[in-house]
Amino acid sequence: MGKSCRVSKICILAVVLALVSVATIVTLWTIALTGGDDGDDVTDPWDSYRLSTDLVPDYYNITLRPHLSPQPNTGLYIFTGQSTVEFECVRETDLILIHSNKLNYTTLDNSHIVRLSAADGGSAPNIKSTWLQPKTQYLVIQLDGKLTQGQKYLLYTKFTGELADDLAGFYRSEYEEDGVRKIVATSQMHPTHARKTFPCFDEPAIKAVFYITLIHPPGTVALSNGKERDIVNTTIDGVAVIQTKFEPTKKMSTYLLAIVISDYSHISAEGDTLIRIWARRAAIDQGQGDYALNVTGPILNFFQLYYNISYPLSKSDQIALPDFYFGAMENWGLVTYRETNLLYDPVTSSNRNKETTATIIAHELAHMWFGNLVTLQWWNEVWLNEGFASYVSYLGADHAEPDWNLKDLIVLDDIHRVFAVDALTSSHPLSSEEDSIILPDQITEQFDTISYSKGAAVLRMLSDFLSEPVFVQGLNSYLNHFAYSNTVGNDLWHHLQMAVKANNVSLPRPVCEIMNRWVLQMGFPVVTIDTPTGVVSQRHFLLDPEANVTVESPYNYEWLIPVRWMKSGEVQRAMWWLMEKEAVNLEMRSGDLWVLANINATGYYRVNYDLGNWERLLAQLNSEHQVIPVINRAQLVDDAFNLARAQLVSTTLALRTTSYLSLETEYMPWQSTLDNLHYYYLMLDRTEVYQPMQDYIKKLVSPLFLHFKNMTSDWARVPDRHTDQYNQVNAIRMACRTGVTECQNLTITWFKQWMDSPQHNLIEPNLRSAVYCSAIAAGDEAEWEFGWSQFKNATLASEASKLMSALACTTKIQLLKRYLSYTLNAALIRKQDATTVITAVASNRVGQILAWDFVREQWEYMFTQYGVGSFNFASLISGVTARFSTPAELQQLGEFVEEHGAAGFGTATLAVEQALERTRANIKWLQQNKQEIWDWFNSQTGHQIH
Secondary structure, eight states: OHHHHHHHHHHHHHHHHHHSOOHHHHHHHHHHHHTOOSOTTOOOGGGSSSOOSSEEEEEEEEEEEEOSSOOTTTOOOEEEEEEEEEEEESSOEEEEEEEOOSEEEOOOTTSSSEEEEETTSOOOOOEEEEEEETTTTEEEEEEEEEEOTTOEEEEEEEEEEEOOSSSSEEEEEEEEETTEEEEEEEEEOTTTTGGGTSOBOOSTTOOBEEEEEEEEOTTOEEEESSOEEEEEEEEETTEEEEEEEEOOOOSBOGGGOOEEEEOOEEEEEOSSSEEEEEEOHHHHHTTTTHHHHHHHHHHHHHHHHHHTSOOOSSEEEEEEESSOSSSEEOOTTEEEEEHHHHOOOTTTOOHHHHHHHHHHHHHHHHHTTBTTTEEESSGGGHHHHHHHHHHHHHHHHHHHSGGGOHHHHHIIIIIIHHHHHHTSTTOOOSSOOGGGOOSHHHHHHTSSHIIIIIHHHHHHHHHHHHOHHHHHHHHHHHHHHHTTEEEOHHHHHHHHHHHHHHTTOOOSSOHHHHHHHHHSSOSOEEEEEETTTTEEEEEEOOSSTTOOOOSOOTTTTOOOEEEOEEETTEEOSSOEEEOSSEEEOGGGOOTTSOEEESGGGOSSSEEEEOHHHHHHHHHHHHHHGGGSOHHHHHHHHHHHHHHHHTTSSOHHHHHHTTGGGGGOOOHHHHHHHHHHHHHHHHHHTTSTTHHHHHHHHHHHHHHHHHHHHHHTTTTTSOOSSHHHHHHHHHHHHHHHHTTOHHHHHHHHHHHHHHHHSTTOOOSOGGGHHHHHHHHHHHSOHHHHHHHHHHHHHOSSHHHHHHHHHHGGGOOOHHHHHHHHHHTTOTTTSOHHHHHHHHHHHHTSTTTHHHHHHHHHHHHHHIIIIIHHHHOOHHHHHHHHHTTOOSHHHHHHHHHHHHHHTTTOOGGGHHHHHHHHHHHHHHHHHHHHHHHHHHHHHHHHHTOOOO
16 A cells, blocks of 8 residues: 555655756766776765765764853864764674864874774774864775674774854853853754764664763763763863763664753652753742743653653753754654753743743643654654654644643744745745755755644644544554654654554545655645536645746645534534546535634644635624634635735625634734735835825724723733733734824823833733834834843843844834844844844834845855854744835846855755745735725725725
8 A cells, every 4th residue: 555655755865866867966876885996987985975884873972161251372263072882783894984073183102083993892904194174074994904893893983073152063152140151061963963073974764872071160060861970070181070980872873962061950750750951040040940840741741652662761951042043852762952942031021932832841741752762764754753843833832721721822923924935936845855955054944944844733723634533543653663763754744644544534545655745745725616517626735826836746746635614603423525627516505604624723734715704804894804714714824824925816805704803802803914014014105006095994993992902901010811911912013013092192101101110010911022123113213222131131041032023123213224234243232133134124114125235245244153053044034125116126036146146045045045036026916916905905994085
């Protein structure tokens, strides 16, 4: 049965090979595997980016010593280390290739930089020559004889590396506490930075056990994946040091290794597993780690039950770092986080911060099994790892906070978000061929919205049509079968299929055939239901209907689509499957009743209807909107706006889906509407349509503002429900933004009270982002300077983050220019935050041009000086070009691409292509829709039509 799935893989390989110029890479790969021959036209194995499978490591024994003060002669921070790796020779070879990047090796007593010996006292070949191959990041060791198949060998090296502040490999993070500058030595090995820390076989499929010893200054504590086993005070060259040895790790990939040396403190909870939360001493003293500690136990327990497999380690450490590139990293047994994502202060953090902490902890802990225990073979299927953790993070966090209704929010936070990207022709399938993802930059590019959010969406759909018990049974069998080893995506489909069979689940096709269509082709369908005839059809949904899809699909952009539906409030029986381009479902002929498909948006697709059915749905919304499930009210708005952009329905129809909102108080439909109107703001807030649009939204949002004013007894208390707390923020933000005087007076007054007594910020934490932005926008230099000083002095990362965004809300050009210039000075704005500040300025209608000019002027400097570790160049490009909608802007973007094309755009390559595509689409959209939108808004607000 798996055969049909394998056949399709071959078709895909053909397609992908045609698309990606990987012929040379494939050749290299073949040579690397076979050792090549001496023909002149053959490339050497060390020019291939992939390791051969000749050598397989068993364990590494690594000692590292970071120096936490700069070297007297150079001013550089360094670390020194030594490593022994034991590996087995699986195929005879006279070449050892091992990854190494930016490490300097010490010449040993054998006059070489490595020492090779046989593990059991036998003999090893002599070393002929060694050198570093920087391009492919190898240490190359040529031997004067062959290694023996089946024999184990030990390779010893001694090295020095820079403990740089580049957020990659073994690096340093700095912060100030009680006026003292402190250094943390920490690590980010994922995806390809372990090789920057010690020589290793740095590919996810090459797992080994790690014995770690850390040498560190007195007064500091050392952490790694295993529990501390042996802590000794000793001296080295007359210097007092601590030597900490750790219990060996489980067999795992290099990218999951973690090392931290700091003077942090921690709080802990004992149980079957020791749970510890580590952070700056002040943060722990202020109780900022308490919430994380409270939810970690329940979330770990949830996953043990969900997977039906015990957590395999003796401890679970989580640590908050001042400088960290990703949001968090799932290192096995020692998870690293940005401070904003782990720390929560009950006094000053918002509800959103609390949810972020719960869901990110759940995401990382989900990986302890899915990703760490069982790891993907290669980075071309990153989506399975990240999409899975993203999906089940909602389940884990929902278990910890059952009153929040978190499972629904995946629709807004992941599905709607990724629809926007996946409807472009520059999207890409979830899985790609292994040979097309080779370079470190290509690997990093895989960690995008498609992998995380679309991955989560299609797995949620799969769990829904299999039923959760069957889904979980398949997972358990998959995880047990592949524990401590590696898999490809088809392995998961195979184990889910076994569960389908065991439970007699009726599916129209095997799991792999259904899922391959969602995984191996980009994009998603729009399902169109014609209620007079019952004809249901599908087509590839593209935001730009004239866009040319150049990526061929092995399935011709057709999907096998599960459809749950209702008729006038009555949910119809079993799920219906749309199996071809067009089918007839006579039950969907509705007469005077309305049909609504994709209940609770469990399917990863959009739905369109005949005009009569749209009218009946709108009438239902305007009379008794609660009859339609809340997720579907959000969905109807999102579908309509996007169908209008794709010219499948009129823009007026999309706008009409919002008119019922003056009666709506639920968060999801409001958020969906504001997300969609955000595009209107981007396109229209520098045109004459801006004012009538503001007036219309003001009319819609005023009742919501009053609703929350009453609910909170004149803003005196916090709403009980999680989503109401979110929607209260929307009410204030939009009421202030559209000029509701009462709202503006409120935020200005609150901010002024804070300025008058800076020690007492009485602004409710949930409302701070909205209030700060509104007050700084309405204010002058004094408000901005006050915000800046509070940002610099903030002891809580999430509070600093709110102020950082709000500072970009000012309408004063000089202040925005000054703020942009601060991003080039790491003492003012941390490198990890520079992108956020620049894109925040760009999202201000006054700041758009300033941010774009700034990026153009500083691109070369940022690209070369700041480097990949700290700047998210992809989000920088999408952020500063989001408003582009004129031919002049398209021309400027084209010139920018031309000017810097030679140096390349690194991890932003795809983002640059998407920016060009998006700008062209925006220009077209404005030309086609501006007049219609202007007319409609005016008709709603009674403005004179010019």
